Amino acid sequence: MIATGVIVEYNPFHNGHLYHIKQSREHTDADVIIAVMSGHFLQRGEPAFVDKWARTKMALASGVDLVIELPYVYATAQASDFAKGGVMLLEALQCDYLSFGSEQGDIAPFLHTHSLLENKNSAFQENIQKLVKTGLSYPQALNTAYQKLIPNSEHTYADLTKPNNILGYHYVETAQKYQTHIKPITIQRVQAGYHDAIQDGTTIASATGIRQTIQEQHSIQSIKPYLPNTSYNTLKDWYEEYQHFASWELFWPYLRFSILRLTPEQIASYAEVTEGIEFLIIQAAKECQDFNNFMQKVKSKRYTWTRIQRMLTHIFTNFTWQQLKSANLPSYIRLLGMTQNGQRYLSERKKFFTLPIISRAASSTDSMLLQDIHATDLYMLSLGKNKMGLDYNIPPIRL
């Protein structure tokens, strides 16, 4: 059986994701598609729009055979660690391919970029550090340093100003660095533009655009054309049950209280919080009644919106620098859901898996798994859902 992996958030699963799955299956002649998917907090430092079980259901209904959780520590990390967690899980799951979306849909520029940066890595890292010290944000510094390295040659190099390309580059890097058996391939994205709002007359829109439209219209009616049926119905059921979707705007009272309860020293101990920004965070939380105003006060040239949101995620979930630094490679495969086809794959191949499968969290002392369970509790509590410890109770979703 050929297994092809994807590393995803599905926030929510839309027609663009459906296209990517179909193309990935075709390009690799895959028998099974395995998605490593973030849990309740995402790489941009935000709570997921709907919970991981709802997103698992959407994925299984639209061509994914196995959904595995990307643990919190990777899911909320910067690109290199996000990629490390995802790729190493796909390797443990014995995947043959990793398929990611990119603007050009050509793997060669990623391979060239990787060779280039690997050969000149120390000069590259030094340059980035120098540029960060001049006041550039990390992504800006990275890109400027990168542009300086690109030689005049017949090769094309990946455009690292695009978030998806940065991830793609790190997938290739991880796959090679850890000498995995995975072959990275890339599928061209259609209707690209992660930050685009919904455009009329198209059936593909970005996840960001879809979420924005729902939040602005307080209705999910108009986003129907952009979603597979199961995605639409899942969102519809969710909205009927909760009357809202998860967001920092919704969670703001709890986030604000958490910030204001802590001392500056305690805030500074949380992962990714650096260089005195704790004072600004506290001051802004004192002043601002809503999340957007708060962000406007905290953001600066130095820190991207995403970086600040990641700090907030870690403050919210009580996740410290110490915990971040002690994290290493994934230690378990957390199964969120499977189709019959996915189950067949598990039966045939799990004896070759290099990590244990966890179908339902039991008593465990694995700090990474405990953080996933903890994140679920705080997410549910902030949504107004009263059931704690769902990771211990909900079995893998079967379709």
Added chain:
Amino acid sequence: MIATGVIVEYNPFHNGHLYHIKQSREHTDADVIIAVMSGHFLQRGEPAFVDKWARTKMALASGVDLVIELPYVYATAQASDFAKGGVMLLEALQCDYLSFGSEQGDIAPFLHTHSLLENKNSAFQENIQKLVKTGLSYPQALNTAYQKLIPNSEHTYADLTKPNNILGYHYVETAQKYQTHIKPITIQRVQAGYHDAIQDGTTIASATGIRQTIQEQHSIQSIKPYLPNTSYNTLKDWYEEYQHFASWELFWPYLRFSILRLTPEQIASYAEVTEGIEFLIIQAAKECQDFNNFMQKVKSKRYTWTRIQRMLTHIFTNFTWQQLKSANLPSYIRLLGMTQNGQRYLSERKKFFTLPIISRAASSTDSMLLQDIHATDLYMLSLGKNKMGLDYNIPPIRL
């Protein structure tokens, strides 16, 4: 000028308090009455029903001339530390008398009890420790050990099963131990029974009864007979502004989130949290949607309701064992309000005060004062009031 002090919570100020002030003034021929009053969290480990400025207003309108804040660290402490903070502040304010309420209204039993326990202190403390180890709560152990010590003599001894008498005993103890110039006196309480609900046909009811009636009836109409006019009107204005009064029931979503955000080790680091109760607190917070259910699950023979609520207060306000242990004697006099008479006393006597007066909190590094300011912020935030740092902005109330 003769100055008489009282140590109070005024939660809220009612006719019983009015009676106590009048009697105290008469018995001591006082020119000025000084109240050291708890801030936003009280000795029973609860948020105050209304904020400290509203309670100051009530007190000034009913015979108190100066209102001084009892810092958080004493206001939320067990009786001996509560008394220490209050008495030492009255001493710093050059008070001649301390007047407290008691069941008998006779100071002699308190003085006898103090001599008795001072002479037999080591045996007494040993006995208490032994009894606590058999599973008794601290108050039960204290009382049992005390009963054993009482000799057959012509003296009467204070009944230490009554919360007010326990406080009275500690006032006497502190006044003598620190060789203060304060003379303790006591006024008989009318319509005693701190835990009594409101009785028809009386004009004095306990603060607990008054609060219960308001919460049950969702109205303040029926408690009018039990309050001086200013108290009633202050509560009325408050209710019109907020539509609720502060309580753990109201603050429960924030308290619950705070508990569930933390690890057991972190919970155990908070003041008064001992011997594994952190696991029970977390488990109960997972299960319970309201505060009362939560308390039913956590309470035990070992811990009084009050003791558990004090733990929760410290978790809520991020106040650790380390902070509690490093606290010593009061270091400032925080002025919350004054009448013209009170102001005259300040002008004449403040040069003799042994601590600095703080009228409005300015930038300070005094950890006790910072905790008062912090407690105000969290109290206001949980009430839904958006203004932070009120301690920096609100000047002393003048009447």
